[in-house]
Amino acid sequence: MILLTLVVAAAALWWSSSRPRMHPVVLVPGYASNELDARLTELYRRPGCGAHKGKKSGWFRLFLNYTALHDDPDGVRCFADQMSTAYDAASDDYHNVPGVETRVPFFGSTRGFRHPDPDRRNFSYMDKLLERLEAAGYRDGETMFGAPYDFRYAVAPAGHPSRTGTAFFTSLNSLVERESQLNGDRPAIIVTHSYGGTLAHQFLIRQPLAWRRRFVRHFIPVAAPWGRLVLGMQALISGNNLALPFVDPGALRKEYRSLQSSLWPLPSAKVFGAGQQLVSTRRRNYSASDVVDLLVDIGFGEGVEPYESRVLPLFKELPDCPRVPVTCIVGVGVATPERMVYPGDDFEATPDVVVVDGDGLVNLASLVAVEPEWRRRGPYFRMVKVANVNHTDILVNDRALGIVMREIR
Template identity: 30%
Template sequence: MLLRNVFALSLLTVCWSITTALSPVLIVPGILGNQLQAKLDKDYAPHEWCSTQSDWYTVWFSLEQLAPYVVDCFLNNSRMLFDDGKYSNCEGVQVRVPGFGDTDTVEHLDAEEFLIPYMHDLVELFTKHGYVKGVSLRAAPYDWRLSPDLLQQGGYYDNLQNLAETMYKDNNNTSVTIVTHSLGSPTTLYFLTQVVSQEWKDKYLKAFVPLSGVWKGTVKAVIAVVSGNPDGIPITPLEARYLERGNPANYFLMPVLDNKIWSSTDPVVVTPERNYTVFDYQALFNDMKYPMGYSQYQALPTFLTELAAPHVTTYCYYGTQVETPLKLVYKEGQFPDTQPTVLKGNGDGTVNDASLEACSVWKVAQPSHPVELRGFPGVSHFDMVTNDDVLQAVLEIVTN
């Protein structure tokens, strides 16, 4: 009996030790990477079949919202407006982010949770290795239409900080690993460099694991604001452009003014009339008859130009050797309302390699916190959250 009790106590101790060795994981998704809900109290709708009054409903992602004719209602309710240097939703529209702190709204983008999986594979793998949803595995979804400064104004970073502290306390004072994807990576970098102190990071964080980080922008964002980029969503390019031109995150994701990354002589946009480098944004927006776009661009935070180090142990992982938009070529009469011919370079299919690898400067900038860069050949931008090799590498970081 005594031996049995001793064995049971030993087994319990081992199990407790394994559990407490796990660094709690906090997920910050990318653009389009979590559900959004809307509530309507409007005097106007673009069509008679569009509702002007509603309770909260899923506006992203919902196939019903993208059905023919109804899609105009979706575009009108989802687009942001820019006026007098400020962004707002359309009049009479409220937008909120459901499920903060939970993983459900990042595991699947559709509320029915079967149509559009996103972080599901990552969450499933972690739960198989001892993680508990809502305790040691949580997520911080956000309004991915917004740039980091606007998220800060809305209180997102206060909530993110409180969530990390709660996870630390709920997991036996174990430091937290933040795993991010795509836009979620620079969004989190803003938090780490502009919001919290080094003392806070040293106490509450074990590591920062950005996957597919858009550190210096992407040419795909230029396609979005110039001609529209549906990117697999069942809407036309010009419908996509109507939405994308309103959302500040798309301007935030445009190539950063950094001549170490983007050439000041090699153009990103080529037209019969003239060519445009990333240093010609004002002329580009003027010539596409959308001068307000330059004001929207200028209103953004510029912290990615310097790309300050997070001063947290960092694992910068990204896909490589996937053809990625590098230059947009418009023929006579195509600019800006027709899709261009897209010349490709290297990257992950969405973000260019120089932007993905820009985090390498942190190796020198933060000598007291290791920085590991690792490319995964042939793995695309969105496959970075489903690829087995990537997920196993992330799992090894948080359980080591």
């Protein structure tokens, strides 16, 4: 037994010493950028949507299955139902609809978000960055690791349960520790995009400071919406088609409103101001301080309780400095909606849009909101602005990717 232990230790030492001296990289993708699997049980009762129920294999790809959404007339309806969640006030948590089980495949690997639809490989926000990392010598599962997650959910403030969010943070904690050990106890570089940045930030500030300093070498959030975004209001009003141009956002509006994560992008009054008009109808103006009234007026009153209890406490103030080295990389110089003006008394017509600077999705004020405080309190902070690059192209544009790669060190 002793001999076996010595052999294993020697092999591990050889493995570590024979590999390039790299700090491992953990990548946390943006919203709706990784695969989700589902399985239908006998409890699932949606008429016409049980095609996968009872199949021997059980699991199927729920997101993203382009064929099911584009080629099947019932595909969008069934997708919306199976992607939906429900908030249960009694348990104060979100869960899947009855009869639908879900899982996130390939945790620890980048495979799950290299192409959200691996059959068609028709788009990817992350593939080009992964290619750059591989060209620099990083290898999936050895020095490069992925942390995909169920983007329908989020985490909650202290005192409120979040089964799915807590499980993700537990897995991410173990992943960072394991990969550090695998790479000669070198601390990790955490690279994120968009919503993944705000999620990873919540993860970091919930870890003990000693843990952060031991295991995190550099935090690199790309296009993170620190003050959220005005379009977060628009998505709740009209729906979110997940950037699928052939899907009517209205067809997914009920599904989108059902998700815990749909409340996270609502704009912060700390960033956008209590008096700044963000949404207007003929009879009413709404600022970031009027989110509750807006939820009621768009017919989404059931969103008020989880917004007030599970979201607002996390984002009422500016995000805390994680007190690790940080480089924020953001796109600027792209027209970005800051106010939506509806011509009538309701929200049915297409609004006129007033634009300001940003990355096309996230307003500049939100992208740079943390800079003064984090620069003052953190051990190292950089804010890098990439001109004329939008929210998704920042991980595709060669100039922007060059900046990201220079920071991964």
